[in-house]
Amino acid sequence: MGNGVQAVGGGCLDHTFNGGLGADAACEDRTGLSLTGPASSLGIPARDTVTLLPKEMGGRPVDCIILDDASDTTQAVQTTKKLISEDHADAIIGSSITPNSLAMIDVVADGQTPMISLASSSKIIEPVNAKRHWVFKTPQTDAMMASAITEHASNHGVKTMAFIGQADALGETFYAEVAKFAQLHHITMVANERFNRTDTSVTGQVLKIFAAKPDAVVVGAAGTPAALPPKTLRERGYKGAIYHNHGTGNRDFLRVCGADCNGTFLPVSPVLVASQLSDDHPAKHLALEYIKLYESKYGAGTVSAFGSYAWDASMLLNRAVPIALKVGAPGTPEFRGALRDALENTKNFADSNGLVNMTLNYHIGLDQRARVIAEIENGKWIYQPR
Numbered sequence: 001m002g003n004g005v006q007a008v009g010g011g012c013l014d015h016t017f018n019g020g021l022g023a024d025a026a027c028e029d030r031t032g033l034s035l036t037g038p039a040s041s042l043g044i045p046a047r048d049t050v051t052l053l054p055k056e057m058g059g060r061p062v063d064c065i066i067l068d069d070a071s072d073t074t075q076a077v078q079t080t081k082k083l084i085s086e087d088h089a090d091a092i093i094g095s096s097i098t099p100n101s102l103a104m105i106d107v108v109a110d111g112q113t114p115m116i117s118l119a120s121s122s123k124i125i126e127p128v129n130a131k132r133h134w135v136f137k138t139p140q141t142d143a144m145m146a147s148a149i150t151e152h153a154s155n156h157g158v159k160t161m162a163f164i165g166q167a168d169a170l171g172e173t174f175y176a177e178v179a180k181f182a183q184l185h186h187i188t189m190v191a192n193e194r195f196n197r198t199d200t201s202v203t204g205q206v207l208k209i210f211a212a213k214p215d216a217v218v219v220g221a222a223g224t225p226a227a228l229p230p231k232t233l234r235e236r237g238y239k240g241a242i243y244h245n246h247g248t249g250n251r252d253f254l255r256v257c258g259a260d261c262n263g264t265f266l267p268v269s270p271v272l273v274a275s276q277l278s279d280d281h282p283a284k285h286l287a288l289e290y291i292k293l294y295e296s297k298y299g300a301g302t303v304s305a306f307g308s309y310a311w312d313a314s315m316l317l318n319r320a321v322p323i324a325l326k327v328g329a330p331g332t333p334e335f336r337g338a339l340r341d342a343l344e345n346t347k348n349f350a351d352s353n354g355l356v357n358m359t360l361n362y363h364i365g366l367d368q369r370a371r372v373i374a375e376i377e378n379g380k381w382i383y384q385p386r
Contacts, residue, residue, distance in 0.1 A: 040071070041223045041252035042096040045307035046118055052293055053314045058321035060330065069095055071197075076100035077107055084111035090336055093313045094118055096306065097222060097247075098170040101137075108134050112333060114340040116313040118306065120145070120222075120247060121173040125363040136343050136363040138312040138353065139305070140246060140269065140371045142170075146177035148267035149218060149243045152373045152384070154185035158215040158241060162191035164205055164229045165220025165245075174220035174245055190214050197225045206232045215240050222247025227257035234260040241265065246371070250304035254379045261376045268374045268381060269305035269353050276383035282355040282369055290352045305353075312351040316343060 047066060055062055065087055069076040076095050083089040084107065091114045095101045098121040105124070108115040109131035117124045122141035125132055153161065161182055165171030171194055179189050190212040193205035206229065209217060217240060219229045226248045233242060244253075244266035254261065270277060274287035290311050294303045320342035328334025346365060349356040354370030374381040 041250050042118075042247065042306045043068075043071075045250060045302075045304040046094075046096060046310035048298060049294065049307040049310040049314075052297065052311070054318055057318050058325045060321070060325075065089070069100055071097065071100070073099050073103045077103050080104045080107040081111075084108070084113050088331055089113055090330055091116065091317055091339060093310060093317075098124065098173065099168050102169055105131050105135055113336055114343060116316065116343075118309045118313065119170075120245070121169060122177070123169070123173055128361050128363060132363065134340055136316070136358070138309045138316070138351075138364070140267070140353070140366060141364060142174045142245075143177045143181075144366070144368065144371050145246045145267040146174065147181045147368075148371050148373055149178065149265070150181040150185045150187060152265060153182075153216050153241065153243070154187060156241065158187055160188045160190045160212075160214045160216075162193070162209045162212055162214035162217045163189065163220060164191075164193040164195065164202065164209060164217065166222070166225070167194040167196050170222060170245070170247070171220045174218075178218050178220070195221075195228070197221075197223075199225075199228065202229050202232050203236075205229075206236055206238075209233070210236060210238065216243060217241070218243045218245075219248075220245050223250075224252050224256045227253060227261070230257060230264055231260040243267075246305065249381075250306060251301065251379075254376065257376075259378075262378065264376050265373055265384070266376070266381075267371045269308055270370065270372060271303065271305050271308040271352050272381045273372060273374055273383040277372070282350055283353050286350055287352040308352045312353055315351050316346060316349070316356070319346065319349060 050064055050066060067079045069079045083092055092108060093116045095104060096118045098119040101117040101119040101124045115135050117137040118139060120139050120142045122143050125135055125137050163175050163178055165175055175192060182189055191209045193208060195202045195205055217233060219226055222245055226244060230242050242264040244264060246267050248266055249268050249272055270283040271287045274284055274291060277284045290308055291303045294307060320339050323342040324335050324338035327338035344358050346356050346358040354366045356365035358365040373384040375384050
C-alpha cells in the first residue's frame with residue numbers, strides 16, 4: 001500500500017476486522033458491510049468501534065477495510081485469504097467468534113500476517129507453535145472466565161453444576177475449562193448439554209438438567225442465542241444460580257433475555273462495570289475513556305465488551321507500528337514480521353481491559369485483574385466483589 005501500513009479486518013460477528021494503514025487514505029470502509037448471522041451482536045460493536053480508531057499509526061494514514069464473514073467458518077477463511085492475497089493486509093483483527101478464529105490460523109500462518117483475534121478461546125493462542133506464532137488476542141480467555149465463575153460459585157456454596165453450551169468450538173472449549181476449574185473447587189459436574197446457535201428450543205436439554213438437580217447452571221454460549229437456555233430454565237422454574245459466558249456482555253443480550261436474566265451472573269470485561277471499580281484498577285481509566293468516546297457517538301448505554309476488544313487490538317497495533325517501521329516498509333514481509341515481534345514484546349501496556357504483558361508463550365498478556373464478576377439486574381451489570 002505504498003507508504004502506508006495496512007491493518008486489515010473483515011468483520012461481522014465472527015469478525016475479521018481489516019483495518020489498515022493506507023498510503024493516501026484516512027480511515028475508510030473499502031467494502032460494503034453486512035453484519036449478519038447469529039453472532040452479529042458481537043460484530044456490530046466492533047465495527048462501530050472501527051469508526052473511532054486513530055486515523056494514523058506511526059505517522060502513516062490508516063486504511064480500514066471491513067469485510068463480513070457472516071458468522072460462517074468457511075466465509076471467514078475466504079475473507080482472510082482475500083485480505084492477505086488481494087488487499088495485502090499487514091495485520092488482521094478478527095474474527096469475533098472462536099470457530100472462525102480457529103479456522104483462520106492456518107491462513108494467517110501461511111501468509112505470515114499477524115492476527116489479533118476478538119474471540120474467547122485460549123485454543124486460539126495456545127500452545128504457541130509455528131502457526132500460532134502469528135496469532136494474538138485481546139478478549140479474556142475462556143480459562144480466565146471459567147475460573148472466575150467457579151471461584152464465585154464455590155464462594156456461594158455451589159457443590160454441583162450443570163453445563164449447557166453451543167455445539168461448536170466455543171461450547172466444547174468453555175466446557176473443558178469450566179469442568180477443570182470446577183474440580184479444583186470441589187464442584188461436581190452433573191450434566192453437559194449442547195444446542196445449536198440457530199435452535200429455537202432447548203427444552204429437551206433443560207429437562208435433562210432439571211433431572212440432575214444442579215446447584216448452578218453454566219451457559220457456554222455467545223450473543224443473543226445465549227438467551228435461550230436461561231429463559232427456558234426460568235420458564236421451567238429453575239431456582240439455582242445461572243452463569244453466562246462472557247460472550248453475552250452486550251445490550252442486545254440483555255434486551256433479548258429480559259427479566260429472565262435478573263439475578264444471573266457472568267464474568268465480564270472491566271469495561272462493563274468501569275465506573276464501579278476502584279480507582280487503582282489498571283483498566284478503569286482507559287475503560288472510562290473508551291466508554292466516553294463510544295457513547296458520545298452511539299448514545300448512553302450502548303457500549304459493550306466486544307467493541308473494547310477491537311479498540312484494544314488497535315491500541316496494540318498503534319504501539320507496534322512505529323517499532324516495525326524501523327525494520328521494514330509496510331507491505332513487506334520484513335514489516336509484517338517486525339509487527340508480529342513488536343506485538344509479542346508488548347510490556348506493561350495498559351488498555352481498556354487491563355495491563356498487557358505479552359511473552360513468547362502468552363499471546364494475550366492479561367492477568368486475572370482483566371475479568372470481574374457482575375450480576376444482571378434490570379438490564380444493568382452490577383459489579384460483584386469477590
